[in-house]
Amino acid sequence: MNLRQLKYFVATAETAQVSRAASALSISQSSVTTAIRELEASLGAALFVRMRHGMDLTDAGRELLASAYAILSKVEEAQTLRHRDTDASGTIRIAASYTVMGYFLPAHLDRLRRLHPDLDVQLHELNRDSIEEGLLSGQYDMAVMLTSNLTHPGLESETLLRSARRVWCASGHPFAQRRNLSFEEIAGEDYILLTVDEAANTAMKYWHAHTSAPRVRLRTSSIEAVRSMVANDQGITILSDVVYRPWSLEGKRIATVVPDGLVPTMDIGLAWRRGAVFSPQMELIHAYFRQTFKTPYAQ
Numbered sequence: 001m002n003l004r005q006l007k008y009f010v011a012t013a014e015t016a017q018v019s020r021a022a023s024a025l026s027i028s029q030s031s032v033t034t035a036i037r038e039l040e041a042s043l044g045a046a047l048f049v050r051m052r053h054g055m056d057l058t059d060a061g062r063e064l065l066a067s068a069y070a071i072l073s074k075v076e077e078a079q080t081l082r083h084r085d086t087d088a089s090g091t092i093r094i095a096a097s098y099t100v101m102g103y104f105l106p107a108h109l110d111r112l113r114r115l116h117p118d119l120d121v122q123l124h125e126l127n128r129d130s131i132e133e134g135l136l137s138g139q140y141d142m143a144v145m146l147t148s149n150l151t152h153p154g155l156e157s158e159t160l161l162r163s164a165r166r167v168w169c170a171s172g173h174p175f176a177q178r179r180n181l182s183f184e185e186i187a188g189e190d191y192i193l194l195t196v197d198e199a200a201n202t203a204m205k206y207w208h209a210h211t212s213a214p215r216v217r218l219r220t221s222s223i224e225a226v227r228s229m230v231a232n233d234q235g236i237t238i239l240s241d242v243v244y245r246p247w248s249l250e251g252k253r254i255a256t257v258v259p260d261g262l263v264p265t266m267d268i269g270l271a272w273r274r275g276a277v278f279s280p281q282m283e284l285i286h287a288y289f290r291q292t293f294k295t296p297y298a299q
Helices: 003-015 018-025 029-043 059-081 098-103 105-115 128-137 183-187 196-208 223-231 280-293
Strands: 048-051 054-057 090-096 119-125 142-146 155-163 165-170 190-194 215-220 237-240 254-259 266-273
Touching (some): 003 054, 018 029, 098 119, 098 142, 105 119, 105 280, 128 142, 128 155, 128 266, 142 280, 155 280, 190 196, 190 237, 215 223, 223 254
Parallel strands (some): 090 119, 090 142
Antiparallel strands (some): 048 054, 155 266, 165 254
């Protein structure tokens, strides 16, 4: 057993698909498959049941997943010891949108706390309009937000991550066996429309580019409500990989399918007032995210 195998195993467990795990790790599918087989051989136990809709954890797999999280967390903690900067101090005021706060920031905040224990990060969860106003007025130093929604010319941004949007459906739905779907086919199903973080406006923009329109059954600001409705086969939706989880709160499975036609990515990144002089704290946050994502998308 080695750390690489554990890392690949965790990625597969979280995404429920070897292809998705490979994409998240930027490696080949064969590398993930080989690592899992080696891990299963070393443990003498099957970790996944291979299903049509993806990979289901066995009892042994669930047991290993809990241990793998603990092991990888301790390794990461040990690795940050030599990089810890006790001289980094002061306060930075960061605004963040709902989706970013819930599905992107927590792990980075934990790493920043361990790397820079004396840095005071003050967080504020807001909608896009309030974030833009706060950055322009100097109420906030920086924002971590959906840069794909950013509109004000007085702001600069740098996109760190582009997340693909896919069709979500129940694992037992006929669509779950498909490689891709046309918008005409999607329009024939009940549709669960997420409204938080301007998701509904974004969805309508790319739907308007096609001749079909979604048959909206429910509009909701709750991602968990969307997840449960889809998993219980009460509708389908199109959402970003960032918020995807392969199961609902009830433990039912969700499959994903690639939609045909143009669907924009959901972009997450940093934003600040145009022309702002970076404080040492802003420089630190900017450098951390640039280093973490290696090749950010400048805008």
